[in-house]
Amino acid sequence: MKKVLMLFLAAVTLGFTSCNSNDDENGIVIDGIDLSKDVDCCSAEEALQVYKFLQTVHYIPELSTSVDGLYDVKAFSKTGTLHRGYNDLYFVVTKKKTGNYVKFFDIKNVTPLMNMVKMNMWHSTPVGGALEVLDTKRPAVKHGWVSLLMNTSEAGYWQFSYDIEVLGSKGRVEDQVVNVEALLEGQDWLKSFKVGNDTYYLSLVNPNDWKTGTNAIQAYISKKSSPATTPYAVAAETFTVEIDPRMPDMGNHTSPGNVALAKQPNGSYQGSINLTMTGLWRIHLTVKDAQGNVVAGGDSQKDGFSSLYWDVTL
Ligand SMILES: [Cu+2]
Known part of the structure; x- marks a missing residue:
């Protein structure tokens, strides 16, 4: 994926056209695939903005998955971890074959569940509505949030599930255990x-x-x-x-x-x-x-x- 991103950077620097362009002369070809033919992906400028954004957040492996062997779904937060209280969540989908970002995907039913082990009960927590496009500059990044009531401790642990649909392919992350850190003393949000x-x-x-x-x-x-x-x-x-x-x-x-x-x-x-x-x-x-x-x-x-x-x- 790095290689693709570097080529996007080069393309922007040299003033090449976007990957959605029909201008074949300036098409970007990687591993025999002409990115200008990839209508699911971003323009070079959009890809660059996503790439830059991803430098400001960190990957959460537990919440990432792949769909139908075709797409990689990656989840991010500011630190790559979650903590008690409000957390922004970001999702990005890439094609396995090319590393291109996919613009059109849906993430639904984000469900964190805490198992209170000693009480033998489960509860959820505040979650933002449907995930939305981060902004017009970065249409291939989806944003949502969760606000976690408690941190992971002897009292219990959290599991996350969500559904994803990418260009007609469906996937699901189910009951993935994610550690939720406590906040430092003097922070209660x-x-x-x-x-x-x-x-x-x-x-x-x-x-x-x-x-x-x-x-x-x-x-x-x-x-x-x-x-x-x-x-x-x-x-x-x-x-x-x-x-x-x-x-x-x-x-x-x-x-x-x-x-x-x-x-x-x-x-x-x-x-x-x-x-x-x-x-x-x-x-x-x-x-x-x-x-x-x-x-x-x-x-x-x-x-x-x-x-x-x-x-x-x-
Ligand atoms: Cu709890």
Whole structure:
């Protein structure tokens, strides 16, 4: 595959046409296969962008597979591992014969299941909806996410399954055990709250990308399924999540200019958070329903702050 990618790089540098081009004079031929005839693959520019993207993520072997001996399916995350809380997942499919990226494939029914060994029960976890194209620049990369309730421990372990369809060929990854790492001390990015009999999960998205100062803050609110072995979808309800970041080790001082998280058309919640210095920030949360009633957090403990919070250490 390296060879193909290097040729794509060369093709871009030399200004050759895309592999979808009908211009035979400039076709890229590898191992006797003219890539310009491969309508399933990306243009040279698209392939280059995918190649560049893959330099920023790492391969998860447990979640990768092949389909019908024709296609390699590779899963990636930022680190090549998974951890408790929100994780982005990326998938790329290549043709075994040429290493070309395949643009058209579907990944469905991503189902993480945790076996709580001592309790002899299984549960799933918040999962984003159908996987989507990462962006228009990188149409051959599919993106999704999972937010894992617990890390792997003596209490239990995780298995992942999903279905894949590539150009009419179907495959499945079934019950693959994947290790889920704990977060470091001072990092707690996943919390739950109850409204009546319903349990909701608040997944903070990638706070490890934050820097000192003002940051975009993004989260998802998912609703626990019944039975709990069904992946937990993003909640249909509309909430608002007010944030009150404090530094517990520094007299609980706060910061100015924080903006509550509001629901976006894509189902995520977005706001703005100002973290004025490095160290442990406890982000106290107050969740309100669409009518503005407080449904979670907001309760005064002995320190006067909400007992519903994320911890982020910068
Ligand atoms: Cu569990």
